[in-house]
Amino acid sequence: MDKTKIHGVMMDNVTMDEALEYVAGRLDGTGTAKIYTPNSEIMMQAQRDPELKRILNQADLLIADGAGVVLASRILGRPLKEKVSGIDLVKRILENTEKRPISFFILGARPGVAEMAAQNIISRYPGAEVKGTHHGYFNAEEEDLIIERINKSGADILLVGLGAPKQEKWIHSNASRLNCKVAMGVGGSIDVLAGTAELAPEWMRRAGLEWLFRLIKEPRRFRRMLDLPRFVLLSIKRRLRPEAAHRKTSAK
Ligand code: UDP
Numbered sequence: 001m002d003k004t005k006i007h008g009v010m011m012d013n014v015t016m017d018e019a020l021e022y023v024a025g026r027l028d029g030t031g032t033a034k035i036y037t038p039n040s041e042i043m044m045q046a047q048r049d050p051e052l053k054r055i056l057n058q059a060d061l062l063i064a065d066g067a068g069v070v071l072a073s074r075i076l077g078r079p080l081k082e083k084v085s086g087i088d089l090v091k092r093i094l095e096n097t098e099k100r101p102i103s104f105f106i107l108g109a110r111p112g113v114a115e116m117a118a119q120n121i122i123s124r125y126p127g128a129e130v131k132g133t134h135h136g137y138f139n140a141e142e143e144d145l146i147i148e149r150i151n152k153s154g155a156d157i158l159l160v161g162l163g164a165p166k167q168e169k170w171i172h173s174n175a176s177r178l179n180c181k182v183a184m185g186v187g188g189s190i191d192v193l194a195g196t197a198e199l200a201p202e203w204m205r206r207a208g209l210e211w212l213f214r215l216i217k218e219p220r221r222f223r224r225m226l227d228l229p230r231f232v233l234l235s236i237k238r239r240l241r242p243e244a245a246h247r248k249t250s251a252k
Helices: 016-027 040-048 050-057 067-075 086-096 113-124 140-153 166-177 189-194 202-206 210-217 219-225 227-240 242-251
Strands: 003-006 009-012 033-036 102-108 128-134 157-161 182-185
Touching (some): 003 067, 009 050, 016 033, 016 182, 033 166, 040 050, 040 067, 067 210, 067 227, 086 182, 102 113, 102 140, 113 189, 128 140, 140 166, 157 189, 166 182, 202 210, 210 219, 219 227
Parallel strands (some): 102 128, 102 157, 157 182
């Protein structure tokens, strides 16, 4: 697959259709495909956390969630084809179950939420089966049991919504113990599927303003969201003076 390097992170330069095709292919393959969907905040976190950067670079599919990452790719002169957000990819996979049944295990969100998401999924997408759920507030001792439940369920796709970068780190360290064909970090998508969180209206998403919607809904995220303008600024600096920007971030 065509890759585009954005601040040391090798993003897959794919369209939504290509991402979907990749997922479908992995369902018939061997091993567990690790899929992450970094947004500007995670990309910025990866600049400060070399372990996270390494984890992102070892993904099987790394797609841009959010207009900020696509904007950065354009600023850097290596444009990504399009935004392929986690929730949109999950919805497309669910729609595709009409052609080919797929089973899921949902891991993450507050207690009760994954079950609500499962209910909505099976009532909206008859070809989708949810073989198990577990909330995302577990401790290390419970982990073995959860992995055993996921493996026993025989689910094709594991959706992991533990927030970033927890979900990426969790998938990375447990992928070799998982039997599912795909493990995907989905952030707050479980809440969206459950109806406990709202997605930005289509016009805002099309305008690349989902961050503004999120800021209005969850003002407490303000500090963390400053990473978005920081990420865009870093991209501009690197475009203008590639060496100087590199020295500055590596010195941090
Ligand atoms: N979450 C979880 N376990 C945790 C922390 C968060 O299951 O230890 C869930 C949370 O309930 C929400 C999702 O992870 O459903 C995404 O959380 P948040 O919006 O904070 O994450 P981000 O936007 O950083 O991905």
